[in-house]
Every structure is written in C-alpha cells, then in structure tokens.
Amino acid sequence: MNLRATCIASAALLALVAAGPVAAQTKVDVALIGDADTFDPMVSTKDVVSIVTQHFLETLYTFDKNWQVVPLLAADMPKVSEDGTTYTMPLRQGVTFHDGSSMDSADVVASLNRWKDVASRGKAIAGQISSIEATSPTEITIKLSEPYAPLTTLLAFSNSAAVIYPQEIIAPEIKQPIGTGPYKLQAYQPDQYTQLVRFDGYTQPGAAAGEREQIPDEIRFIPVPDPNTRVEGLLSGQFDYADSLSTEVFDRIEASDVAEPVLLQAFGWPTFQVNHKKGLMTDLNIRRAVQAALPYDDMLFAAFGNEKFFQTDGAYYPEGWPWHTEEGTELYNQNDPEKAAEYLKAAGYDGKPLRILTSRQYEFHYQMAEVARMALEMAGFKVELDVVDWATLAQNRDNPDLWDIYITHSPFLPEPTLTSSLSSTSREGWANPEKEEILKRFTHESDPEARKAIYAELQRKIYDDVGMIKIGNFSAVQGKSRALSGVTPSPWPAFWNASKKQ
C-alpha cells in the first residue's frame, strides 16, 4: 500500500471511529457493581440480583415508600385467623406472565413451595409452614404450625425473594425465568449488559404498591466493577444512573452539569459479627471488653471521613423507622479502655490473639478494623488482623475455627427478623435462651405496637449479651443524570418510572 492509499484508509477509519452512536429509543443505562450471577432471586441474597430481577419478577407483596407491606400480585392484604396460624391471600385476576399465560393460584402454590425449599429465607420458616394450598383459582391459604407475624414481610422482600413463576417452569434450578413484571428479560451478555424491554401485557398493581408506569422502552444494567469507571461514565453522560459510588467523589459529582449525587442517608450499618460458636468471643466478659473498648465514632470517621456520610448512632434502626428505640444504647460508643481492661481481667484473658477477619473489597471495613485494632490493643487485647479478599472471607467465615470477629455491613431491612445473625442457626450461632424467648414472642405477636415494645427488649438483649456489634449508620452514594427523574432513592432502585429530559 503506498503512502496515499494509507492516508485515505486512515482518514476513512478515523471518520468511522469518530462517528457517534445512532440515537436509540428511550433507554436507561444503569451502571452496577457487577453482573447478576443468577436471574432467580429465590436462590440469591445479593443486592445486585434484587435490583435487576425486581423489574421482571414480582412477589405477592411489596413495600411502599414507608416500608409498609402492601399487596402486589395479591389483591389485598391477607386475612389472618385469630390464632395467627392461617393466612388467606386473595390473588389479583388478569395478571399475565411474559409467556402469555395467566397467573392463578396453582402458579402461586408451586412457586411458594419452591421458595420454601430453595430460598434461604423460605427455608428459615419452612418448619413452621404446615401447608400451602390453592383454596380457589384466585386464593391461596398458608397454614402455620405456630404464629409467625413477619410472614408477609418475608413474602415481600426482593432478596431471597418469594417471586411467582408459572407452574410449568418450576424446577430446582430455573435458568430462563418467566415473570409478571413490567419489563421482561430480552438479552444477557455476560460482563457487558442485561437488557430489559417493556412488557406490553403488564397489568398495573393496586394503588398502594404505586403505579409502575413502564416509561423507558428499555433498561440496561451494565456491570462496571471499577468505582472510578462508574463515576467517569456517569459524568460523561454514558450512564444515566450509577450504583455504589465512593463518598470521596460526592463533591465532584455535585459540581457537574451532567450528573448529580444521590445520597441515601442512613443507608446501612457496618457490624462486627461475633463468633458465638468457638473461640475467645464465646466468653461474655471478652465480648463486653470488645464492646467497651471500641471507639465507634473514630472508626466511623476513619471509614467515611465526613459526617455527611455517617452517624454515630447505636440504635439498630435509625430515627424515622418504626423499630427505632434507644433501649440499651448506653453501652454503645463507650470508648473506655479501663472498663475493657477490667472485663479482660474478669475473663482471665491470657493474651490469646483476637482474630478479626476482614477484607479490602469494602475499604471502609478495613479502615474500621485498623482503628479497632489500635483501641483493642490499648485495652490489653492482642489483635490479629486477617485481611483477605472477599472470596476468602466468604469461605472462612463459615468455619468458626478461623475467626473471632468478621466485619460486614447491611442495609436497614424492613423487618428485624430478616437480619440472619439474630438466628441461633446462623453462622455466628448466637444461641441465648432469653434472646430466643424474646424472638419467639416477637414473631408470634401480630399487633404492631406490641411488636415494637418486644423489639426494644430484643435490642436491649443484643447490647447486654453483645450478640453483635453495630458500629453506626452510614450513607450510601449513588449518582444520576440530571436529565433523569422518577427514580426513588433506595438500596434497590427501580427504573420503571424513570424518564429522561431530552
């Protein structure tokens, strides 16, 4: 090829490369931290799975903006028998699956039976479910062996979710999920995108659940594991929404003309999970020594840097939640090494290392661990920080021989019993008879005010027995295009009402 031909070919290639993309129909691009590794939310508790699948799979109940349970595929709230053991649930009529078939009680019974068998939250109450029956084509009845007040909350949650599938596809493993949601799964290209398109046969739920307007023609979830790449994509206008951003970029996004930050105040709570099965932390005095020694405010400051992004708050639910109570919080943020030393003496502590298992997958976990280590050493502990990658942590925390404390975090969940570490069968194994008794009363009680009072007892017990250690509240940062509206900030944002200004 001579020089002239090379120049012409290069110019043509450059022109081709510089040409912009062809304008498409209304599409919302959402950058997430990764791919949903399954489209069956019954078998996963990952937030990314919930965010994606809630658009095409629906549950009998859902939550309104105040986290109250409201009907979604159910026609109304259930009728509960006086003894609290029989739930009769009416179903909406005219609901169509994406394959064109109509939803009826047989689909719901088959789906709930599968949920009870394969979902971690379903399995947790499977022993209390005596039967799930179709009592008419538009009604099901769940019978329990003992009252369980959080049942509808469990059925509403999008994580380990009791989604409704057509009876025909029910199997231990579902590879091609078919749902009733406002969008349907169009394409999935691993590590590139999950493409959802509007489902034309969608019928709107009742007013309580809120209208799902199906405004965008298409929603695309793009896995972008690197947080900086999510920010640059948002600020360059490539993404309309970006999840899980670093608090450090808040001001930069706020200064942008293209995008704005979305601050989820009191999004969640970092915790030091306690090994009640084996090792040092099985001794109450050692647990109390840790609780007394930790400088919660310093840990939060080290982790989040700016008070805009954290609150030093000992209540397990922040103000504004129905479960909020200050019961027991006098034991929070004591920052008292002398008191901790007294507990250590009472325990006869012999200098055996306290093993804290953590990861840098979430940098704030590690930053809190470093501050905790210094404070614990000042109180007389010998501390061994085991910093591993998340995959190793996820494996090692299932082996009680390998850790005394591991660090994790959770969003505030709409029902306290959804916090798995409260259960004695969890990996932490907190089995305290008084706590079990409180928990039993709590799950049996259906009156909301009475439940609040029992929950206050539970929080007191968590502090007194150091069942787990809440470090505080933290806010999460997401980002959205300034042209985008109709998305309610949430740990699991939904995009069916999202519209874009041209």
Added chain:
Amino acid sequence: MRSYLFRRLIGMIVVIFLVLTIAFVLVRLAPGDPAALMLGPDATPAEVAALRVRLGLDQPIVVQYVTFLANALRGDLGQSLFFNQPVTQVLADRAEPTVFLAIFSLLVALVIATPIGILAAYRRGSVLDQGSITSAMLAAAVPSFLTGLIFQRYLATDLGWFPASGYGGADAGFAERMRHLFLPAITLGITNSALILRFTRASMLEILGEDYVRTARAKGMSERRVVLRHALKNAGIPIITVVGLTFALLVSGAVVTERVFNLPGMGNLVVNAVLRRDYPVIQGTLIVVAALYVLVNLLTDLLYLVVDKRVKY
C-alpha cells in the same frame, strides 16, 4: 525445517500441558469458595455445601483433575461456574475486544516508536535522541492505569470526544465498537512504545556502525536508502522479537487497561474469574494465553527466515 517444526510442536504441547496442570493446582490452592460467593452473604453453610456438590467441587482433587484433562483433550474446557456457559464460548465472546485492542495498540506503539527510534539512532546524541530517550523512560515509568485514568477524565468526561468505558453495548456496530477502543488503544500503545523505541534505537545504532553500512555510503548510496534498506532490514530481528512478545502480551489480556475502561475482554474476564473463583474460566484463559504465547513465539522465529536469509532451522 520439518524436524524443527515438529520439535517446536512437541514443545508447545509440553508447555500447554504444564500450564494446564499448574493452573489447575494453583487455583485450587487459593482460599475462597465459588459456591459461597454465588449464593450471597446470607446463604447458610448447608446451602453452600449443597451447591458445591452440584458444581462437582466436592469431588477429590485427583478426580477433578483427571476429568478436566480428559475433557480438555476433547476441546472441552468445562462449564463456567458463574456464567453457566461453556468456557470455550465465554472465551470466544471475549476474544474480539482483546484482539482488536492488541492490534490497535500495537499499531499505535509502532507508529510512535519505529520512526523515532530510527531517527534517534541516526542522530545519536542530538536533542531528538535525548528527548526520545527521556520520553521512552517516561512512557515506561507511568503505569498504564494512570495514563488511562487521565485520558478517561479529560478526553472522555470533560471533552466528551470518546466514550469513557465499555464496548458499545447490544446494538453497537463495528465503528461504534472501534470508537470505544480508541482511548484504551492509545493508552496501551504509549506504554508499549517505550520498549519498542529503545530496541529500535539500540539495534539501529549497532547496525549503523557496521562496515557494510560504511561501504554503502562510500559507494554513494543515498542516506535514506542506507538507513531504510540496509540498516533497518538488518536491525529487524531484535525489533521483530520485541514486537512479537509485546503482541503476545497484549493478546493475553491487557488486564489493567481493560479494567479501567471496562472492556469485556480476556483481561477483565480473568480478573473477574479470579475474584469469583470461577476455576474453569481461570484454567481456560491460562491455557489459551499459554498457547498464544507459544504460537506467537513460533511465528516470530519463522519471520526471521523472511527477514534474514542467513537464518536456517
């Protein structure tokens, strides 16, 4: 020649077998359980154990190895634990961005490095020569992720000239996909130009001092002809070697650059596979990379025959 090729082929098989075995052992020595990762934070140990059985991870390691070897011989690299797809398909899907990125970035590197390297050698000690050495040191010293972040921030986010990340999405045509490769290719091209520039300059310096170059000049040959026809051709072997190795390195996955620009290539795939403990994908990628290295090395050696007639195998 035939026996040479036969020997190289045997060598290739041995290398791939060793890589395959080492990869199998290493990924299983690393702590971390794919089943625990797939099920999420609230999965119980019993659920994790059940998934391990379903994925075949409960089998003795020897059984897993023999199954893996037997399948690999049939061209079956297994099923991705995360994607639930055959590894060969997962790899094939990731090949395009990586191969195009390798080609474009190598072109960028050659366009920058070759003329500057030749000129620097020809004008040894000049400002151009000093400047080229300094630039090459700078290009080699600045990590590609930093160059990438700078390009991403200023050329994509602030100026909006190029996409900040990705490979164009579902409906992207060829031109749109190549547009997404522009910044990653420039980033990698600059980084890799340093080595090629230094090799070109060094080779040319050596050749320009040879007797036959002096003879060519004495015979009245033009400088352009002396440099481009005689010197460059003979300086070619070391340059081809470094270009070949650079290409193999690029095709095996520009891990950091693919990560920064969120390109769905083999580099990004292998990082994600390690984080997810997707053993079959890690093994499959390593086998493909090993095969590519060996193949590019072989092609580089064969190219010597074309460049230098004195070379015999």
